[in-house]
Amino acid sequence: MSTPKILDPPPTTLAEPPPPPPVTRKVRKGRQSWRRAIRRDWQLYSLAILPLLFFVIFRYLPMLGNVIAFRRFRPGGSIFGERWVGLRYVRMFLSDPTFWDVFTNTLILGGLTLLVCFPLPIVLALLLNEVRTRYLKRFVQSVSYLPHFLSIVIIAGMLMQMLSIDGVVNQIVNALGGEPTAFLQKPEWFRTIYVSSEAWQTVGWGTILYLAALTTIDNDLYEAARIDGAGRWRQTWHVTLPGIRPTMMTLLILNIGTFMAVGFEKILLIYNPLTYSTADVISTYVFRVGIVSGNLSYAAAIGLFEALIGLTLVLSANFISRRTVGTSLW
Amino acid sequence: MVTLGALKRPTRRKRGIRPTRGYRAFQVVNAIILTGVVVVTLYPFLNIVARSLSDQASIISGEVNLLPKGFNLTSYEHVMSDPMFWRNYRNTVYYTFVATCVALILTTTYAYVLSKKHLKGRTFLVAVAVFTMFFNGGLIPNYVLVTSLGLKNSVWAIALPNAISVFNLLVMKAFFESLPVELEEAGAVDGLSTYGILLRIVLPLSKAIVATMVLFYAVSFWNSWFAAFLYMDKQELFPVTVYLRNLIAGSTGAEFAGAIAETDEAQVGATIKAVTIVLTTLPILTVYPFIQRYFVSGIMLGAVKG
Numbered sequence: 016m017s018t019p020k021i022l023d024p025p026p027t028t029l030a031e032p033p034p035p036p037p038v039t040r041k042v043r044k045g046r047q048s049w050r051r052a053i054r055r056d057w058q059l060y061s062l063a064i065l066p067l068l069f070f071v072i073f074r075y076l077p078m079l080g081n082v083i084a085f086r087r088f089r090p091g092g093s094i095f096g097e098r099w100v101g102l103r104y105v106r107m108f109l110s111d112p113t114f115w116d117v118f119t120n121t122l123i124l125g126g127l128t129l130l131v132c133f134p135l136p137i138v139l140a141l142l143l144n145e146v147r148t149r150y151l152k153r154f155v156q157s158v159s160y161l162p163h164f165l166s167i168v169i170i171a172g173m174l175m176q177m178l179s180i181d182g183v184v185n186q187i188v189n190a191l192g193g194e195p196t197a198f199l200q201k202p203e204w205f206r207t208i209y210v211s212s213e214a215w216q217t218v219g220w221g222t223i224l225y226l227a228a229l230t231t232i233d234n235d236l237y238e239a240a241r242i243d244g245a246g247r248w249r250q251t252w253h254v255t256l257p258g259i260r261p262t263m264m265t266l267l268i269l270n271i272g273t274f275m276a277v278g279f280e281k282i283l284l285i286y287n288p289l290t291y292s293t294a295d296v297i298s299t300y301v302f303r304v305g306i307v308s309g310n311l312s313y314a315a316a317i318g319l320f321e322a323l324i325g326l327t328l329v330l331s332a333n334f335i336s337r338r339t340v341g342t343s344l345w
Numbered sequence: 346m347v348t349l350g351a352l353k354r355p356t357r358r359k360r361g362i363r364p365t366r367g368y369r370a371f372q373v374v375n376a377i378i379l380t381g382v383v384v385v386t387l388y389p390f391l392n393i394v395a396r397s398l399s400d401q402a403s404i405i406s407g408e409v410n411l412l413p414k415g416f417n418l419t420s421y422e423h424v425m426s427d428p429m430f431w432r433n434y435r436n437t438v439y440y441t442f443v444a445t446c447v448a449l450i451l452t453t454t455y456a457y458v459l460s461k462k463h464l465k466g467r468t469f470l471v472a473v474a475v476f477t478m479f480f481n482g483g484l485i486p487n488y489v490l491v492t493s494l495g496l497k498n499s500v501w502a503i504a505l506p507n508a509i510s511v512f513n514l515l516v517m518k519a520f521f522e523s524l525p526v527e528l529e530e531a532g533a534v535d536g537l538s539t540y541g542i543l544l545r546i547v548l549p550l551s552k553a554i555v556a557t558m559v560l561f562y563a564v565s566f567w568n569s570w571f572a573a574f575l576y577m578d579k580q581e582l583f584p585v586t587v588y589l590r591n592l593i594a595g596s597t598g599a600e601f602a603g604a605i606a607e608t609d610e611a612q613v614g615a616t617i618k619a620v621t622i623v624l625t626t627l628p629i630l631t632v633y634p635f636i637q638r639y640f641v642s643g644i645m646l647g648a649v650k651g
Contacts, residue, residue, distance in 0.1 A: 027536035053467035058539035059458050063470060066509060070473050073506045077482020077490055094489045105558060116393070139382065142375050151379075160637055164629050166568035168586045172593045172622045173389045180405040181615065184393050189407065219386065223644050224629045247368055272479060280571050284590065305485045306575065318483035326480045 084316035096312065099177050107332035113300065114317065121321075122295040127210045133270055135214055136221030137263065141251065143222060144229050156226075159219025159312035171284035174212055175199060199285060202293040208285070209294070213278060224262050232258035234266040272329030297321045346410050362562040390626075397421070397619035404615045420616035424624060429580060430588060437584040444504035449558060452517060457543055459514070460521035470573040478511045490556060491576060491585040501578035503569070513561050516646050521547065560636050567629070603613050 060236065079095070084104055086096030135198070146152040146300075162170065177183045178198040184197040198204045222238045234253045245253060279298040286294035296318060305314025337343040360503055391411050396404055400415030407413050424430055438479065472607075482490075487506060496502040524547065532542045548555065570586035577583055 026571060049465060056461075056464055056539075058462055059461055062454040062539070063458040065472070066451045066458075067470075069451055069505070069508050070477065073487075073508070074477040074481065077486035078480065080482055080486030080489060082388070083486065084491070091493075094493050096487070100356055142378060145375055146379065146424070151376075155379045155383055157637060158386050161386060161633065161642075164564060164568075164633055164640075165626065165631075166586050166589075168568075168570050168593075169592045169622055169626050172589060172618060175593055176393060176615075176619060176622070177389060178614075181405050181409075183388075183410060186407050186410060195407075215389075217622060219382075220457070220466075223641055227645050247365075247371070255567070283571075283596075294569070301484055311485050311489060315483070315485040318485050322480060322483050327471070327480050342646075 028030055045246075052163040064316070081315055081319045081322075083312050084319045085208060088312045088313065088315075090311075099310075104313050105320075106322070107313060108317050113151045113295075113298075116292070117295045117297050117300040120278060120293060121275060122152070122294075123296075124206060124209060124296060125277045127206060128213055128277060129274060131210050131271055132214055132221070137225055139218055140225035140229060141255065143226060144255075149244045156222070158221070159222070163217070163220035164214045165227060166285060167280050170212065170216060171281060174208070178208065200287070200289045202290045205286070205290045209278070209282070212281070213314040221266075224266065225259055228259040228262040231257065252263050260340065261342045264336050264340055265344065268329060268332045268342075268344055271332040274328055288332055363426070380559060383509040393619050393622050393626075397616060397623045401616060420620045421624075423603075424617060424620045430621070430624075432581055433583045433585045436556075436582060437586070438645065440500050440503050440584055441563055441566045441575070442591070444507070445502050445559060445562045446509070447504045448508050448513075448562045449555070450556060451511070452514050452562075453555070454543075455509065456514050456517035456548065457521055459518045462522070472511070474511050474514055488575065494611065495574050498578055498582055503566070504574045507566075507569075510565070513558055517554055517563075517641055519646055520551060524550055554643075554646070557639045557646075560639050561643060564636070564640075566627070585625050589625050592621055593618055 026029055076094075083094070083096040085099060085101060087098050087100050088096045128273070141151055143155060146155070178197050179185070180197055184198065188195055196204070198208060232255065232320065236258070237250055240254050242249045276295055276298060279296070279302075281297055283300050283302065286299065301314045301318045303319070304310050333344050376415055380439050388411075392409075395411055395413045396409050397420060398413035398416055398418070399409045400417050403409050403414035455470075457472070458468060459474075461467065464470075491497070491506060496505065525576050528550070529542050532546045537545065554598055568586065570584065573582075573584050574590065579586070
């Protein structure tokens, strides 16, 4: 078992600068070791066939399928379209005023969600960390995880019931002497509703990783801080927060990566034509243009644009994070 | 009560110093905030249960809050006597079962392959999976693909496109990597093939992680609605989530109007919707206390690597 390991080093070490044998020999050696690897591990490789087929068909083929953004697509025809039309669909959406509306809505909703839903779990985790009563802490955790396990349809249903004219929220409005409002029909309320329900859904579950990171902080650090005269606040600021910074950065990068894909399913469930002016985002627009109206090529062009922005965002966030604080996803 | 519990215990244990007055005050505030979190989280559930048990008139006049007004079970009878509701519930069970089985097989085999550090080309195989976390084809090409493969109106439209969650894959890979190599080597010496090692040695040692994976996938398929909404055309093929979606979106509410003739159609909606929400939430709520900790430990395991 150990001999072959020395003969063909694992790929990670291949990246190291090799000693200077002639190029041709290296290639031949590489091919030989591939043959050897397959002879030795063919059973392992065979196990990878079905999963690889899955990735090729259901992940990479759709990526290629995005060429229909540049080709005319006929329903029932090839999934890669019929003939090239160049940047026609791209020009089309760039001059489509609705596209710019939904683009702005996406940025605003995504930005607000990030601003509210990223820091809240950190705060809740810090508060939970200060609870000394075991069962109380566990109880709060269990309750706050609950929304994570519900279908988004159920959450949308509950939202609609609570925000309806006869719902709980309007009861409170009434009690305070206000006029009952059909909140889900008012564009000016949509962002508030979206972000607060998003917080309700995600804050508890989001604490898990922070709580785990908090337990790994060395107690000696607190000890040292106390000897230096640091109070609770300064211990939190100088020991606790730096201790969970890698977790924070990783989750921040991931959040930024999903920034453009703001809760598509939830918006699809709770928006309506009356609230399109604030609720309609790129993904819901793609859904309506592509699936409902059948302009698949046009919708694919917009979808591709969104996906590329998402990829750029996550790559640049990761790059900046690696440069500044040394945390990287890979 | 909850607040008192937090106060009574001496707080000096962890950081070894007597609590200052300020810190005690903080503990009180903290307990209040956390109680608030619990209340805010549970409130919508209690409200929906109260609504489902109330009569129409009380709901319409906005009187139902945490306690049911005009208690009755007629709405439950109406929903439960709808054969389509049960049919769609059965569909959910069936789809969840098939999709979870497929997902489990593909995820386990690939995770096992990826956990073999000596395997040539392993980095490439990992990259194939991880790249899809950051870039995917998007809605339209996926729709075109599934449609042209002829998967519409079949369970495969739900099961196949989501057969491997890369996060779950990495969790499982991390677990396999943590297993002692010696056991597998002993298996190899005893003449077991790779398949034999996986089936007879690795999997029996991995019951915990397999259970976690079953839960991860089952809950996500149970809750999913969009794939079915997209690819199922016939009402008798819908899972219960789509049934509920159509009800709250108002497209099937009408059929209940005849059932309660004397009340007007818009009013019927309120309790029926609440009842359907309660009935679809119930299974998850029932198993939640038992499955929650598996989820937490699974997430932790994934975080180590992912």
